[in-house]
Amino acid sequence: MTTNKNDEAAAEPKLETCNVEEIPAADGLAPGMRPDEGAVNLMLVLSCLAFGASSFLFGYDDRVISPVAATPAFVRLLQGYAGPSNENLSLTARNQDLVFSVPLVGSVIGGLATTLLTNRFGRKWTLIGSYVFSLLGAFLQVFAPNLTAFVIGRFCSAFVIGIAHTIAPLYLCEVVPASMRGRSVQIYNILNIFSGVIATIVSNATHAIDGPKAYQIPLSIEAGLPALLFVLTLGIPESPQWLVSKGRMGEAKKNLRRLRGFSDFQLEDEFRVIVLCEENERELTSNVHFWDLFNRENFKRTITAGSFYSLNQVSGVILSTTYTTVFLSQLGVGNAFVLTIIASLCNLAGAVVAPMVLDLYGRRPTALWG
Known part of the structure; x- marks a missing residue:
């Protein structure tokens, strides 16, 4: 059985960068309400x-x-x-x-x-x-x-x-x-x-x-x-984002709660975004070294x-x-x-x-x- 190289390339996961603003908010916010309101x-x-x-x-x-x-x-x-x-x-x-x-x-x-x-x-x-x-x-x-x-x-x-x-x-x-x-x-x-x-x-x-x-x-x-x-x-409180990077999820969510004045639903939504961003960054930087900054x-x-x-x-x-x-x-x-x-x-x-x-x-x- 032969495999087309184009099919193999398409099957490989492609990593893409994303900003916090680009991650869609979870459903459930009131109409016209900002996620960070x-x-x-x-x-x-x-x-x-x-x-x-x-x-x-x-x-x-x-x-x-x-x-x-x-x-x-x-x-x-x-x-x-x-x-x-x-x-x-x-x-x-x-x-x-x-x-x-x-x-x-x-x-x-x-x-x-x-x-x-x-x-x-x-x-x-x-x-x-x-x-x-x-x-x-x-x-x-x-x-x-x-x-x-x-x-x-x-x-x-x-x-x-x-x-x-x-x-x-x-x-x-x-x-x-x-x-x-x-x-x-x-x-x-x-x-x-x-x-x-x-x-x-x-x-x-x-x-x-x-x-x-x-x-x-x-x-x-x-x-x-x-x-x-x-x-x-x-x-x-310590930075929730740093705590997430160290796998201390419970402490990270507790600190985020201390730093936010909005509802529990909004808190869960922001925490989800922080975790997604951390996972995305780990994937992107898993094989990256300092000297890559000076690549072409x-x-x-x-x-x-x-x-x-x-x-x-x-x-x-x-x-x-x-x-x-x-x-x-x-x-x-x-x-x-x-x-x-x-x-x-x-x-x-x-x-x-x-x-x-x-x-x-x-x-x-x-x-x-x-």
Whole structure:
């Protein structure tokens, strides 16, 4: 008996990707009723705020370091005068590299470690553990006896920031209904930039103090953030989607119930979609490896998706954000600390306007014009 090759190809199962929105809802919804209608409850709001507030770590640290590095007391106590004349009270180029660049390495390592940690411990407990570890970096920065100890503290804090900056958007996308995912991630970005505004205001208020408190006060606030976030995150449920991926169905459904305010029927329908998506993803990724991202079929998408952050940094934007206060102080242009606040407010205004622009013009035109 002979078999046609076309028949064999047709008989093989063909895997196709699908989005949550493409999976049909179960019958039984009232006419005109959306599957996620009435989904929001207090626990969902608290969960989004707790994980979204983790962006305070990144935003505050990113904006506080430039004013701190430009604070006279900081330079005098941790480095000293740059020249023999005792007039040039600013960080040398080498020390600026240490203070600003070494933490970026910590963030990269933290981001790379996140996948391994979350696969083993989940979204919630990985984030809580990172908050505990961050206390070491915060202590070293506030009470650093020299610049080396300060840079080590910055590295430890940046490692935690790399973890939080990776986990938080992932958790937000997993716990909110599909129709709210874009807005939840936008809230994360707004909170991130808002914390930077706070950092610049605090630094402006303390930089003229004669003594270590000029920089210890802003850094102490950064040290207190993980402790506050630790308490806020303790009562938040683990991601149901992660629990489903680990086969813990009963716990996943229980957590989904805590995160939803709608009927049991809608809950069962959403849980069915989560399970289907997880099964579909497992089938699609069963024989997929990391380096497949750079295959001919995927290379263009990989470069496009990764270009937004990477090209943003290559453009030199870090010179007008992270180094702002240091550069303006050395140039003697106005009040460097006040101008840094203004720059942060402009950044915040852009983040607030962004959701409206995205809804009006779409993601691609906004990205291209930006």
